[in-house]
Amino acid sequence: MWNYSETVMEHFRNPRNVGKIENPDGAGTVGSLACGDALTLMFKLDADKRIAEVKFQTFGCASAIASSSALTEMVLGKTIEEAERVTNKDIATFLGGLPDQKMHCSVMGREALEAAIHNYRTGETIFKNLEDHIVCTCFGVSENEIRRVVTENSLSTVDEVTNFCKAGGGCGMCRDDIQKIIDTLRSAQPAQPPAAAPKPQKKMSNLQKMKLIEEVVDREIRPQLKKDGGDIELLDIVGDRVTIAFRGMCAGCHSAAFTRQDFIEAKLREFVDPLIVVVEEGD
Numbered sequence: 001m002w003n004y005s006e007t008v009m010e011h012f013r014n015p016r017n018v019g020k021i022e023n024p025d026g027a028g029t030v031g032s033l034a035c036g037d038a039l040t041l042m043f044k045l046d047a048d049k050r051i052a053e054v055k056f057q058t059f060g061c062a063s064a065i066a067s068s069s070a071l072t073e074m075v076l077g078k079t080i081e082e083a084e085r086v087t088n089k090d091i092a093t094f095l096g097g098l099p100d101q102k103m104h105c106s107v108m109g110r111e112a113l114e115a116a117i118h119n120y121r122t123g124e125t126i127f128k129n130l131e132d133h134i135v136c137t138c139f140g141v142s143e144n145e146i147r148r149v150v151t152e153n154s155l156s157t158v159d160e161v162t163n164f165c166k167a168g169g170g171c172g173m174c175r176d177d178i179q180k181i182i183d184t185l186r187s188a189q190p191a192q193p194p195a196a197a198p199k200p201q202k203k204m205s206n207l208q209k210m211k212l213i214e215e216v217v218d219r220e221i222r223p224q225l226k227k228d229g230g231d232i233e234l235l236d237i238v239g240d241r242v243t244i245a246f247r248g249m250c251a252g253c254h255s256a257a258f259t260r261q262d263f264i265e266a267k268l269r270e271f272v273d274p275l276i277v278v279v280e281e282g283d
């Protein structure tokens with residue numbers, strides 16, 4: 001049994017945005033059933049060119065479903081340019097971490113989004129660069145894909161690369177080549193200057209924290225709830241505990257409130273303080 005975070009399990013049990021969109025503006029598929037995971041992601045833009053609707057279909061394990069679900073929540077309301085800045089690390093962080101051997105699920109989500117954006121921009125449905133040299137033929141992983149996961153996630157071993165993109169996890173014939181790519185990238189890295197002494201973190205005053213929470217609610221959270229006819233009221237902030245109440249359509253829907261509470265907590269942790277706990281009025 002994998003040691004999944006509560007957020008992973010919650011998204012696995014209640015995945016958001018599952019399904020298909022008729023006439024999407026962009027759609028992309030990555031992975032293959034032969035490899036055990038496949039993900040199709042599609043989106044539609046609104047008049048302001050923001051992602052107004054995003055859906056996914058996936059065949060895979062709990063972390064593949066949770067990664068896809070998290071990704072759809074993360075890109076909803078974003079422009080294409082903002083959405084393409086989401087990395088696999090961001091997906092894993094949103095989920096409260098993934099087991100090392102499951103990091104490839106977050107990579108698959110990011111790649112499906114890239115494929116969908118490529119489809120939106122060019123109309124092409126195949127994203128693979130044919131010039132790109134395939135290093136791992138068991139899983140069809142190219143040199144550029146390996147270089148990217150190594151660089152973006154600071155990987156240093158072949159086993160880590162396997163965890164992130166599956167390359168090297170089949171017959172093993174490509175493992176020497178993967179090691180060479182890692183060695184080349186590491187030797188090309190400029191020598192790191194000695195780390196500067198960490199600056200002491202400036203602690204926010206209560207007033208600053210309350211203002212920041214209100215800002216994040218107005219900017220990141222309320223617009224999402226309003227799309228579904230709902231709203232949120234901040235009732236109290238004591239230390240790291242934020243008490244909220246749902247209003248409008250959100251107020252009557254208890255199961256949805258559960259997932260929205262999760263979303264709100266993730267946003268406040270991302271933008272204000274990783275220790276924040278969100279509770280609903282009466283909890």
Ligand code: FES
Nearest residue numbers: 136138170171172
């Ligand atoms: S070629 Fe990479 S594991 Fe077989």
